[in-house]
Amino acid sequence: MNNAVKLDKIHKKFGEFEAVKEVSFSVPEGKCVSLLGPNGAGKTTSLKMIMGLLKPSSGELEILGAQANEINHHIKSRIGLVPQDDNLDPDLTVEENLYVFGSYYGLKKEFIKEQTTKVLEFVSLADRRKAKISELSGGMRRRISFARALVSDPDLVILDEPTTGLDPQARHMLWQKVRNLKAEGKTILLTTHYMDEAERLSDLIVLVDHGQVIAKGSPRELIKEHVEPHVFEAEKPLPQGLEKFRNEDIGESVLIYSTDLSPEKKLGTFHHRPANLEDVFLKLTGRSLRESN
Amino acid sequence: MLYLQGILAVTKRHLLVWKAMFFSSFALYTLEPLLVLFAFGFGLGQAFETMGGLPYIQYVVPGMMISAAMYAVAFDAAYGSFLRRVFQKTYDAMLASPLNVQQITFGEILYAMIRAMFPASIVCAVGAYFGGVGSIIGVLIALAVIALTGACIFTMILSYASRIKLLNRIDFMMPMFLTPQFLFCGVFIERSMFPDWVQALAQIFPLTHAINLIRPLVSNQSLSADVLLTSLSYLIIVTAFFTFYSIRGLKKALTE
Numbered sequence: 001m002n003n004a005v006k007l008d009k010i011h012k013k014f015g016e017f018e019a020v021k022e023v024s025f026s027v028p029e030g031k032c033v034s035l036l037g038p039n040g041a042g043k044t045t046s047l048k049m050i051m052g053l054l055k056p057s058s059g060e061l062e063i064l065g066a067q068a069n070e071i072n073h074h075i076k077s078r079i080g081l082v083p084q085d086d087n088l089d090p091d092l093t094v095e096e097n098l099y100v101f102g103s104y105y106g107l108k109k110e111f112i113k114e115q116t117t118k119v120l121e122f123v124s125l126a127d128r129r130k131a132k133i134s135e136l137s138g139g140m141r142r143r144i145s146f147a148r149a150l151v152s153d154p155d156l157v158i159l160d161e162p163t164t165g166l167d168p169q170a171r172h173m174l175w176q177k178v179r180n181l182k183a184e185g186k187t188i189l190l191t192t193h194y195m196d197e198a199e200r201l202s203d204l205i206v207l208v209d210h211g212q213v214i215a216k217g218s219p220r221e222l223i224k225e226h227v228e229p230h231v232f233e234a235e236k237p238l239p240q241g242l243e244k245f246r247n248e249d250i251g252e253s254v255l256i257y258s259t260d261l262s263p264e265k266k267l268g269t270f271h272h273r274p275a276n277l278e279d280v281f282l283k284l285t286g287r288s289l290r291e292s293n
Numbered sequence: 294m295l296y297l298q299g300i301l302a303v304t305k306r307h308l309l310v311w312k313a314m315f316f317s318s319f320a321l322y323t324l325e326p327l328l329v330l331f332a333f334g335f336g337l338g339q340a341f342e343t344m345g346g347l348p349y350i351q352y353v354v355p356g357m358m359i360s361a362a363m364y365a366v367a368f369d370a371a372y373g374s375f376l377r378r379v380f381q382k383t384y385d386a387m388l389a390s391p392l393n394v395q396q397i398t399f400g401e402i403l404y405a406m407i408r409a410m411f412p413a414s415i416v417c418a419v420g421a422y423f424g425g426v427g428s429i430i431g432v433l434i435a436l437a438v439i440a441l442t443g444a445c446i447f448t449m450i451l452s453y454a455s456r457i458k459l460l461n462r463i464d465f466m467m468p469m470f471l472t473p474q475f476l477f478c479g480v481f482i483e484r485s486m487f488p489d490w491v492q493a494l495a496q497i498f499p500l501t502h503a504i505n506l507i508r509p510l511v512s513n514q515s516l517s518a519d520v521l522l523t524s525l526s527y528l529i530i531v532t533a534f535f536t537f538y539s540i541r542g543l544k545k546a547l548t549e
């Protein structure tokens with residue numbers, strides 16, 4: 001299978017600070033890959049390098065079959081980006097925003113018109129086409145950013161935290177849209193801080209921390225490989241006799257990881273659930289909150 | 294072809310935003326120079342009957358045309374470009390599309406040329422009503438010179454503004470670049486009325502050269518080949534030089 005995106009030992013320095021130390025991964029055509037990691041891990045920086053918005057300090061980058069230095073109008077017109085921070089034109093209407101953006105791609109007026117109707121329906125905001133961006137709520141703007149990325153009907157869609165700030169309905173809607181895009185054969189690369197989202201949507205997860213890839217695999221593989229299948233959430237402190245089990249202090253309560261149901265007998269009130277991607281994230285990136293570097 | 298289309302798309306985006314903000318920008322960049330024109334035309338017109346061999350109204354209209362253009366373009370180059378680059382991330386949005394930094398810069402410059410001609414035309418129309426215009430053909434050619442001067446001033450400022458990290462780093466533009474041009478480059482008083490060193494210094498500013506060309510054109514006086522050659526080459530060379538530096542500055546700021 002061909003790769004839509006391939007990063008090979010990508011490295012990025014801002015001055016003396018190494019934001020991305022060494023990142024290598026591929027996004028196979030037609031698949032959905034999620035880039036996960038704590039704040040400041042280097043996700044946005046990696047996506048920007050893929051988009052050509054930042055120059056890597058070293059390493060090889062291949063996008064839709066072209067090397068980084070061969071990326072031309074034709075290649076870029078096949079990529080759509082939802083940036084982490086919205087950069088819509090606040091003084092223009094929704095429709096004008098989409099029109100202006102489509103014209104950057106050199107698209108014909110009629111085509112942009114058709115696409116505008118289609119993508120606004122896609123994000124359930126068709127009734128707001130005449131509204132100014134500055135009059136929309138934060139979540140609506142996010143959805144317009146998503147719509148804008150699709151105006152050019154790209155083959156590769158890159159989404160940087162697309163669902164941050166969305167209400168539950170809108171998140172479900174966006175997930176459905178991402179699945180629809182995949183069904184149309186498009187390639188998706190996204191970042192998110194919602195582990196359930198990543199688990200639902202991704203064929204492949206790339207976990208990064210401190211500018212390095214620390215794990216790769218399908219959600220199932222990662223869970224199986226890195227954490228025990230049973231998780232018990234109980235009140236602190238950790239009850240006596242359970243010290244031999246791996247546990248994570250998550251503030252209010254404690255998570256106890258086990259290969260079987262044996263901790264059950266020693267616990268009073270508890271909540272039992274199967275291990276999920278969040279447990280992998282907690283284990284591999286460490287519990288302590290990342291303040292700064 | 295695609296390359297040119299991209300440039301025009303950038304310009305068109307700016308025009309749409311301008312249209313959306315039209316009334317606030319109209320007040321600032323068009324009404325204000327009209328007020329100044331009125332005050333100088335009547336006020337100084339009483340004091341000097343003629344200036345530089347022209348009736349004062351004919352002297353001051355071309356001056357106000359170019360100074361109105363200068364202010365409109367300068368503020369967009371300084372604050373507008375910072376807004377687009379840092380606050381609204383408009384350039385990032387453009388770069389995520391197939392557009393490149395060169396196209397963005399050329400689209401900006403084209404927009405600056407249009408922005409320069411707009412207030413100049415309004416000032417000219419009002420000035421013509423009071424008898425401040427000598428030749429229509431001259432005005433049309435002068436507007437082309439104003440567009441070029443707009444590009445010149447725009448790129449001079451953008452090449453600096455594209456490199457700053459804090460907005461207040463450009464505040465010196467007003468006292469060091471705009472006001473001296475307004476006062477000492479022959480907008481409403483002949484440069485020859487100032488000491489020699491001021492006159493010499495005025496030669497480094499684009500407005501001096503713009504006025505050398507525009508005033509004879511609008512008032513229908515002859516333009517010496519010498520002045521034409523020097524001032525036109527100044528504007529073209531300086532614009533080319535700072536266009537190059539603006540592209541470099543934006544490229545560095547946006548992709549490194």
Ligand SMILES: Nc1ncnc2c1ncn2[C@@H]1O[C@H](COP(=O)(O)OP(=O)(O)OP(=O)(O)O)[C@@H](O)[C@H]1O
Nearest residue numbers: 014019037038039040041042043044045046084293
């Ligand atoms: N332009 C820049 N100049 C200097 N440092 C930068 C720049 N952009 C990002 N960084 C630094 O690089 C590191 C990675 O940033 P990045 O935005 O890629 O993180 P992220 O993984 O997207 O985080 P988040 O989840 O918070 O969005 C951070 O430490 C950040 O401070």
Ligand SMILES: [Mg+2]
Nearest residue numbers: 043044045084
């Ligand atoms: Mg980020």
